Amino acid sequence: MKHILLLGAGRSSYSLIQYLLAHATTEDWHVTVGDFSVVLAQEKVGSHLRGSAIHFDINDTALADSEIAKADVVISLLPPSLHFKAAQSCLKFNKHLLTASYISPEIKSLGAEVEAKGLLFLNEMGLDPGIDHLSAMQIIERLKAQEAKISAFRSYTGGLVAPEYDNNPWNYKFTWNPRNVVLAGQGTAKYIINGQYKYVPYNRLFTHLEDVSIQNITYEGYPNRDSLMYREIYGIANIPTLLRGTLRKRGFCQSWNAFVQLGMTDDSYVLENSANMTYREFTNSFLQYSKVLLVEEKLASLLGVSTDSELIKKIDWLGLLGHENAGLERATPAQVMQRLLEKKWKLDEGDKDMIVMQHIFEYESAQGDFCTLRSSLVVKGENEQDTAMSKTVGLPLGIVAKLLLQGKIDLKGVHIPVQKQIYEPVLQELEAYGVNFSEIITK
Amino acid sequence: MKHILLLGAGRSSYSLIQYLLAHATTEDWHVTVGDFSVVLAQEKVGSHLRGSAIHFDINDTALADSEIAKADVVISLLPPSLHFKAAQSCLKFNKHLLTASYISPEIKSLGAEVEAKGLLFLNEMGLDPGIDHLSAMQIIERLKAQEAKISAFRSYTGGLVAPEYDNNPWNYKFTWNPRNVVLAGQGTAKYIINGQYKYVPYNRLFTHLEDVSIQNITYEGYPNRDSLMYREIYGIANIPTLLRGTLRKRGFCQSWNAFVQLGMTDDSYVLENSANMTYREFTNSFLQYSKVLLVEEKLASLLGVSTDSELIKKIDWLGLLGHENAGLERATPAQVMQRLLEKKWKLDEGDKDMIVMQHIFEYESAQGDFCTLRSSLVVKGENEQDTAMSKTVGLPLGIVAKLLLQGKIDLKGVHIPVQKQIYEPVLQELEAYGVNFSEIITK
Numbered sequence: 001m002k003h004i005l006l007l008g009a010g011r012s013s014y015s016l017i018q019y020l021l022a023h024a025t026t027e028d029w030h031v032t033v034g035d036f037s038v039v040l041a042q043e044k045v046g047s048h049l050r051g052s053a054i055h056f057d058i059n060d061t062a063l064a065d066s067e068i069a070k071a072d073v074v075i076s077l078l079p080p081s082l083h084f085k086a087a088q089s090c091l092k093f094n095k096h097l098l099t100a101s102y103i104s105p106e107i108k109s110l111g112a113e114v115e116a117k118g119l120l121f122l123n124e125m126g127l128d129p130g131i132d133h134l135s136a137m138q139i140i141e142r143l144k145a146q147e148a149k150i151s152a153f154r155s156y157t158g159g160l161v162a163p164e165y166d167n168n169p170w171n172y173k174f175t176w177n178p179r180n181v182v183l184a185g186q187g188t189a190k191y192i193i194n195g196q197y198k199y200v201p202y203n204r205l206f207t208h209l210e211d212v213s214i215q216n217i218t219y220e221g222y223p224n225r226d227s228l229m230y231r232e233i234y235g236i237a238n239i240p241t242l243l244r245g246t247l248r249k250r251g252f253c254q255s256w257n258a259f260v261q262l263g264m265t266d267d268s269y270v271l272e273n274s275a276n277m278t279y280r281e282f283t284n285s286f287l288q289y290s291k292v293l294l295v296e297e298k299l300a301s302l303l304g305v306s307t308d309s310e311l312i313k314k315i316d317w318l319g320l321l322g323h324e325n326a327g328l329e330r331a332t333p334a335q336v337m338q339r340l341l342e343k344k345w346k347l348d349e350g351d352k353d354m355i356v357m358q359h360i361f362e363y364e365s366a367q368g369d370f371c372t373l374r375s376s377l378v379v380k381g382e383n384e385q386d387t388a389m390s391k392t393v394g395l396p397l398g399i400v401a402k403l404l405l406q407g408k409i410d411l412k413g414v415h416i417p418v419q420k421q422i423y424e425p426v427l428q429e430l431e432a433y434g435v436n437f438s439e440i441i442t443k
Numbered sequence: 444m445k446h447i448l449l450l451g452a453g454r455s456s457y458s459l460i461q462y463l464l465a466h467a468t469t470e471d472w473h474v475t476v477g478d479f480s481v482v483l484a485q486e487k488v489g490s491h492l493r494g495s496a497i498h499f500d501i502n503d504t505a506l507a508d509s510e511i512a513k514a515d516v517v518i519s520l521l522p523p524s525l526h527f528k529a530a531q532s533c534l535k536f537n538k539h540l541l542t543a544s545y546i547s548p549e550i551k552s553l554g555a556e557v558e559a560k561g562l563l564f565l566n567e568m569g570l571d572p573g574i575d576h577l578s579a580m581q582i583i584e585r586l587k588a589q590e591a592k593i594s595a596f597r598s599y600t601g602g603l604v605a606p607e608y609d610n611n612p613w614n615y616k617f618t619w620n621p622r623n624v625v626l627a628g629q630g631t632a633k634y635i636i637n638g639q640y641k642y643v644p645y646n647r648l649f650t651h652l653e654d655v656s657i658q659n660i661t662y663e664g665y666p667n668r669d670s671l672m673y674r675e676i677y678g679i680a681n682i683p684t685l686l687r688g689t690l691r692k693r694g695f696c697q698s699w700n701a702f703v704q705l706g707m708t709d710d711s712y713v714l715e716n717s718a719n720m721t722y723r724e725f726t727n728s729f730l731q732y733s734k735v736l737l738v739e740e741k742l743a744s745l746l747g748v749s750t751d752s753e754l755i756k757k758i759d760w761l762g763l764l765g766h767e768n769a770g771l772e773r774a775t776p777a778q779v780m781q782r783l784l785e786k787k788w789k790l791d792e793g794d795k796d797m798i799v800m801q802h803i804f805e806y807e808s809a810q811g812d813f814c815t816l817r818s819s820l821v822v823k824g825e826n827e828q829d830t831a832m833s834k835t836v837g838l839p840l841g842i843v844a845k846l847l848l849q850g851k852i853d854l855k856g857v858h859i860p861v862q863k864q865i866y867e868p869v870l871q872e873l874e875a876y877g878v879n880f881s882e883i884i885t886k
Binding site for chain 2: 187188190196198199201202203208228262266269271272273284285
């Protein structure tokens with residue numbers, strides 16, 4: 001019997017746990033789900049004979065070591081900053097490690113040691129990063145095999161509320177870690193277009209948009225982090241255009257930009273009076289002092305809109321002009337925003353989420369035709385637990401764990417999933433779960 | 444004989460070295476000036492019998508220790524990040540330490556140890572921070588002694604080119620560390636006004652201005668770092684309004700803001716092609732791609748001005764639209780900007796600099812009068828070496844070193860200069876060097 005240890009039983013773990021338990025009997029696995037809250041873990045595992053729920057705390061090294069020592073493969077859904085501790089323990093006890101998070105320099109630095117021990121630490125094996133890599137590489141290597149000359153690659157992903165349940169003025173609800181959404185884009189985005197390097201600082205990110213159309217809906221995409229490094233990773237080092245971006249419903253970015261401009265998403269300092277201030281005072285603390293002007297008037301003036309504009313109405317709808325108490329001790333602006341948005345952008349009972357992804361390739365075919373290839377993915381959630389996000393983040397991890405335990409992957413070292421031995425079988429199995437790309441090529 | 448060791452013989456050291464050498468005979472001192480460049484140190488020391496110039500490298504611990512062990516007091520004009528190494532060595536050999544830099548959390552953490560050893564590590568003993576603290580405290584404690592109720596304190600400082608030599612379109616030349624000017628304001632400025640906390644992120648800092656008039660010239664002031672913490676430090680914890688700011692000639696901030704918006708002052712990442720790009724390509728890398736628009740047109744559109752506006756002309760005057768090669772290997776945007784600006788904003792031969800400072804207090808006197816007190820300082824440089832900046836940064840350090848060696852200061856521990864035993868004698872002696880505040884009180 002093989003043992004799988006899954007760390008973290010939060011929002012994104014549902015589909016993965018279902019997948020692992022569903023395969024446990026045929027594959028002869030035992031699945032242990034560890035979470036700080038054993039209740040949460042137990043809820044997800046249920047009464048499955050081949051599943052168990054345990055209390056797990058990565059900072060309790062003795063506990064972490066003893067559990068990891070028992071496993072054959074460890075899947076970490078912990079917050080990214082905690083993966084390294086899991087990685088150290090996996091290295092100590094010669095265990096494979098799978099995560100859905102961006103590869104960190106720390107984990108990367110373990111590469112030689114991981115490889116020498118014959119282990120695989122596979123990162124970025126979720127949705128974005130994850131399915132985006134798998135599906136991009138499948139197309140890139142197919143086009144290369146066809147001797148096409150790729151001149152541009154743009155790739156966009158968004159996690160949104162499904163259109164049927166998109167009923168608030170922001171056209172957005174949280175379907176993923178709210179903290180990540182509030183902090184999204186901090187730093188400088190980098191990409192290349194027709195050979196020109198482009199750098200987009202945070203304060204311009206949400207106005208630096210391109211339209212992207214998927215299944216008759218037009219979204220807006222803003223550049224996501226460092227696209228430049230994927231030229232090497234994807235094996236297209238000399239491509240003149242490469243941009244990875246994040247999708248939102250139209251109008252969202254321009255409105256969100258108001259908070260960026262005001263400084264409300266800053267997570268680097270603690271507000272002086274966060275425990276006792278109202279949301280209106282919070283908003284006012286980012287506006288210049290005035291003896292006469294109302295908060296609404298100062299806000300509208302700063303944002304260059306009228307006080308009865310849609311933007312001011314959207315901000316008001318969130319409660320940021322109201323007298324409710326924020327009530328958070330020693331909070332950063334980002335924490336105050338997160339607390340408020342978690343209430344306002346919550347998925348209501350019965351709401352379904354949606355994942356949209358689109359790759360756009362431009363290339364010259366071997367026959368000399370100039371072609372545009374659009375490969376699109378739309379996945380909708382089944383219900384509040386079995387969300388599209390949970391499915392697309394969790395299933396790639398589950399499938400690759402299965403392949404690894406079946407001995408079908410011989411990759412060693414610290415990697416992200418750009419290898420045919422991973423993308424082929426994982427994408428194929430994902431289709432059975434409704435994760436299908438549809439492709440249109442125009443000349 | 445007492446030994447003074449001065450670390451750093453750069454731009455700001457001239458007046459300090461002159462002061463120390465001028466007092467060396469009467470005070471029975473030997474003054475050692477250490478710099479990475481012994482030539483630079485020797486130039487400043489000249490042939491004075493009581494001065495010597497040495498090669499000094501704070502990262503060479505054996506060398507640093509042996510020199511610090513010989514001193515009675517150490518003055519560090521090293522880059523702020525290097526003070527802590529000097530501080531550790533001073534602690535090891537029981538030496539006093541004086542700097543003109545903001546107190547760092549690391550140095551602060553040495554407080555108990557420094558005090559237990561009967562030493563003084565005095566920081567922020569230059570101009571700003573430095574003379575601003577001394578002069579503010581003198582007024583605050585005088586007003587308190589008069590039982591006045593202080594309701595507001597605003598304090599502004601600027602290092603500028605003197606009006607007679609202010610002959611470029613930016614109305615600015617470097618009179619101080621260019622790197623600090625390029626990076627100025629990164630982070631979030633914090634202050635309080637009529638009891639309302641205000642937070643100003645970097646992207647709004649240079650449009651968040653107040654007018655300040657000194658000797659018939661109106662300057663613009665932007666908020667400087669964290670003003671809030673000075674409420675405790677100055678002993679005015681409950682003051683409803685406290686703002687510290689930096690002064691520039693009018694129009695400068697709005698123009699500089701263009702670079703902030705574009706992202707050209709970012710020091711957090713390395714440009715992909717900095718060695719081979721022109722300044723025009725540098726500028727274009729912060730602008731959205733266009734097949735048809737010129738860099739000038741995209742820039743004007745982004746900044747919301749016309750292509751023949753003063754702002755575009757100022758940017759063009761710097762060479763940012765030209766075809767000269769930037770020619771810096773692996774440079775950050777801020778480094779590219781610094782290299783360019785160092786050429787364009789250089790003090791020409793014969794140019795003189797100027798320091799302006801103004802404290803504005805509002806208070807209710809014991810008699811019930813509502814008063815405004817303006818205390819202003821204008822210092823002009825003598826020549827390119829004996830600049831106003833060198834004088835106002837260096838002389839406070841020199842004077843306090845003298846007082847310390849004369850046994851006239853009994854303060855122990857890690858401090859900034861807010862004590863009467865420091866501000867009284869230092870301000871008094873500064874007057875002899877033309878550092879005089881003039882005060883106007885209006886009711």
